[in-house]
Each structure stands twice: as C-alpha cells, then as structure tokens.
Amino acid sequence: MTSDARCDDPVAAVAGGLRPLGWGAPMNAASLQRVLDGLAPPGVVVGHRVISAGDEAALLPPEVASMRSSLPVRRRASGAARFVARQLLSGLGYPSCAIPTGADGAPQWPEGIVGSLAHDDDVAVAAVALARDVAALGIDVEPAEPLPEEMLDLVVTKQERRQLGNDPLTARTLFAAKEAVYKAAYPGDRIFLEFHDIEVDLIEGRAKTKSDRVFTLRYCAAPRIVVLAFA
Ligand SMILES: CC(C)(COP(=O)(O)OP(=O)(O)OC[C@H]1O[C@@H](n2cnc3c(N)ncnc32)[C@H](O)[C@@H]1OP(=O)(O)O)[C@@H](O)C(=O)NCCC(=O)NCCS
Missing domain, CATH: 3.90.470 (Ribosomal Protein L22; Chain A)
Structure with missing residues (x-):
C-alpha cells in the first residue's frame, strides 16, 4: 500500500x-x-x-x-x-x-x-x-501527585481500596488506568463508563469493564504517571 x-x-x-x-x-x-x-x-x-x-x-x-x-x-x-x-x-x-x-x-x-x-x-x-x-489502545498521563482526597470515593471502588496501601500515588494511578481503559474501550463499543464501571487490578496489570471487556495495563509513576491499556 x-x-x-x-x-x-x-x-x-x-x-x-x-x-x-x-x-x-x-x-x-x-x-x-x-x-x-x-x-x-x-x-x-x-x-x-x-x-x-x-x-x-x-x-x-x-x-x-x-x-x-x-x-x-x-x-x-x-x-x-x-x-x-x-x-x-x-x-x-x-x-x-x-x-x-x-x-x-x-x-x-x-x-x-x-x-x-x-x-x-x-x-x-x-x-x-x-x-x-x-485490537484496542488507550493512554493517560497525570502528574506524579496524589489524587485529591475529595475524588477518592468517586474514582476508587470498594474492592480497589485494598490496593491503596501507603503509596500516595496509587489512587491517581487507578484514576489514570480508568481513563486509559475508557479511551481504549469507547471506540469499539461506544458505551459511556463511570469510574466505578471499571475494576482495576494494578498488581495483576488488568482491568475489566462493566460489559466484561478485559484490558492489560502497563504503567509507571515517575517522572509522570502514565498508563497504557490494551487488548
Ligand atoms: C476521554 C476522557 C476520559 C479524557 O479525559 P481528559 O481528562 O479530558 O483528557 P486527557 O488529556 O486524558 O485525554 C484527552 C484525549 O482523550 C481523547 N478522547 C476524548 N474522548 C474520547 C473517547 N470518547 N474515546 C477515546 N478517546 C477520547 C482525545 O484524543 C483527547 O485529546 P484531544 O482532545 O486532543 O483529541 C474525557 O474526555 C471523557 O470523555 N470523560 C467522560 C467519561 C469519564 O470520564 N468516565 C470516567 C472515567 S472512566
């Protein structure tokens, strides 16, 4: 071509x-x-x-x-x-x-x-x-700074809270992962997703949407938080 x-x-x-x-x-x-x-x-x-x-x-x-x-x-x-x-x-x-x-x-x-x-x-x-x-690709970038406290409940599900631990950047990495997943998923299914419609497992490097689409995640937290989601 x-x-x-x-x-x-x-x-x-x-x-x-x-x-x-x-x-x-x-x-x-x-x-x-x-x-x-x-x-x-x-x-x-x-x-x-x-x-x-x-x-x-x-x-x-x-x-x-x-x-x-x-x-x-x-x-x-x-x-x-x-x-x-x-x-x-x-x-x-x-x-x-x-x-x-x-x-x-x-x-x-x-x-x-x-x-x-x-x-x-x-x-x-x-x-x-x-x-x-x-098949599908999404990316997000965020400053390497903690997620504002008032956004925690909006972004992080009950299950994901177990991942938070002591690292102040984990919640923001979850936020970036969900935005990356949304960008990867949307062009294929055109479904609007809220933060709680996506479950992220940073340790496994996986995310699942409410419509059961599964994405692999790769991410870094320095010098910027960047998450790649792909299928
Ligand atoms: C897609 C979205 C998450 C991007 O977040 P953002 O903070 O505005 O900006 P980002 O810098 O992370 O990304 C911007 C880029 O996302 C891309 N984008 C916007 N809407 C998109 C969509 N529906 N599907 C895929 N990519 C999209 C665009 O390329 C845009 O850059 P451009 O305007 O220069 O082309 C946001 O615009 C949006 O549509 N939010 C509604 C859904 C949502 O937030 N749900 C909760 C999180 S899952």
Missing part, C-alpha cells in the same frame, strides 16, 4: 519551527521516553512531548475544524499530542495523517490504525499501533 492510500486526507507536513522534545523543560524528557519505551508492548509505539508555546501550530486544518474547544491552552495540548502521534505514525508508514476529533471527542485514526492521545498541563503523550496487531 502506498502511504497516500493510508490517509483519508493526506496533508502537508506540520508547521515548522516547533521546538524539539523537552527543550528548556523542567523535566528530563529523555528519561520519560525511556520509561515509555519500556511500557510499550510489542507492536505499540509510545511517544511524548513537553507542551511548548506554539504547539497549537502543529494542528492541521481538518483537526482545527473538528475541535470543539477554542481555548488556546487546550489547542496547544492537542497540537502537541498530534505532533507526537504523527511522528509515531510516520514510523509505521503513515506519514502526514490528520487526526481529527469525532463528535464524541474520540480521535479519528487512519484506517488500519488504533491509537490514543492524552495531555496534562505539561506533557502530551500518544500511543499508536497497527490494528492487525492490537
């Missing part, structure tokens, strides 16, 4: 002048990337970018047209995530693909690709794979 056949809407290369990964950022981007590479199962590629001023310029016209939020900070994060995703897609033989947002908020990947995007205030991440290798 030619590369043009792989994208519905082949587009010109992203705007130039974007800063290289992690430039001037208060985080060791190389160490985060090493951790992410270690998380990725065979067939999945994961990347990140420290969100930088001007990253909104990485958005391609079909992406801008599809986005509901016009908030500059949100567009910057979405641009950074797509910058990363395009680099990963190029490596899989899908250069210059637009990744617009669907009406439900889910990213629309080129045919033959599964993927997921996430961003916190500082970092954007993307994970992609060929659909023939991986």
Whole structure:
C-alpha cells in the first residue's frame, strides 16, 4: 500500500519551527521516553512531548475544524499530542495523517490504525499501533501527585481500596488506568463508563469493564504517571 492510500486526507507536513522534545523543560524528557519505551508492548509505539508555546501550530486544518474547544491552552495540548502521534505514525508508514476529533471527542485514526492521545498541563503523550496487531489502545498521563482526597470515593471502588496501601500515588494511578481503559474501550463499543464501571487490578496489570471487556495495563509513576491499556 502506498502511504497516500493510508490517509483519508493526506496533508502537508506540520508547521515548522516547533521546538524539539523537552527543550528548556523542567523535566528530563529523555528519561520519560525511556520509561515509555519500556511500557510499550510489542507492536505499540509510545511517544511524548513537553507542551511548548506554539504547539497549537502543529494542528492541521481538518483537526482545527473538528475541535470543539477554542481555548488556546487546550489547542496547544492537542497540537502537541498530534505532533507526537504523527511522528509515531510516520514510523509505521503513515506519514502526514490528520487526526481529527469525532463528535464524541474520540480521535479519528487512519484506517488500519488504533491509537490514543492524552495531555496534562505539561506533557502530551500518544500511543499508536497497527490494528492487525492490537485490537484496542488507550493512554493517560497525570502528574506524579496524589489524587485529591475529595475524588477518592468517586474514582476508587470498594474492592480497589485494598490496593491503596501507603503509596500516595496509587489512587491517581487507578484514576489514570480508568481513563486509559475508557479511551481504549469507547471506540469499539461506544458505551459511556463511570469510574466505578471499571475494576482495576494494578498488581495483576488488568482491568475489566462493566460489559466484561478485559484490558492489560502497563504503567509507571515517575517522572509522570502514565498508563497504557490494551487488548
Ligand atoms: C476521554 C476522557 C476520559 C479524557 O479525559 P481528559 O481528562 O479530558 O483528557 P486527557 O488529556 O486524558 O485525554 C484527552 C484525549 O482523550 C481523547 N478522547 C476524548 N474522548 C474520547 C473517547 N470518547 N474515546 C477515546 N478517546 C477520547 C482525545 O484524543 C483527547 O485529546 P484531544 O482532545 O486532543 O483529541 C474525557 O474526555 C471523557 O470523555 N470523560 C467522560 C467519561 C469519564 O470520564 N468516565 C470516567 C472515567 S472512566
């Protein structure tokens, strides 16, 4: 297949002048990337970018047209995530693909690709794979900080509470795992999930949704909480 056949809407290369990964950022981007590479199962590629001023310029016209939020900070994060995703897609033989947002908020990947995007205030991440290798893929990134106390009951089920122990980051890792699972599950079944609709077992590296879909989890807590969910 030619590369043009792989994208519905082949587009010109992203705007130039974007800063290289992690430039001037208060985080060791190389160490985060090493951790992410270690998380990725065979067939999945994961990347990140420290969100930088001007990253909104990485958005391609079909992406801008599809986005509901016009908030500059949100567009910057979405641009950074797509910058990363395009680099990963190029490596899989899908250069210059637009990744617009669907009406439900889910990213629309080129045919033959599964993927997921996430961003916190500082970092954007993307994970992609060929659909023939991986059925479903979700990612989330969170700062390595405890979950606010008032969110605990909303996020953590009675069964999951046994996992909390003394590590202050476990509850936030559960939160990230559920968001990653939701992003992996939604494109296939279009079912809205609450936090308690997903049971996570961090020790086993497994999650199950209320509709009995099972996902494998891989995660890290430093220098960022990042969770990958896949099936
Ligand atoms: C999907 C969702 C969890 C993302 O969380 P968030 O804190 O807004 O933001 P994140 O940075 O983690 O992820 C944002 C990315 O998620 C992706 N996303 C949004 N809706 C999605 C969906 N329905 N399916 C898959 N991915 C989706 C998008 O790529 C988005 O980035 P973009 O706008 O730049 O394209 C949230 O938008 C949502 O829809 N929540 C409702 C369901 C829910 O929260 N249930 C409880 C947890 S299971």
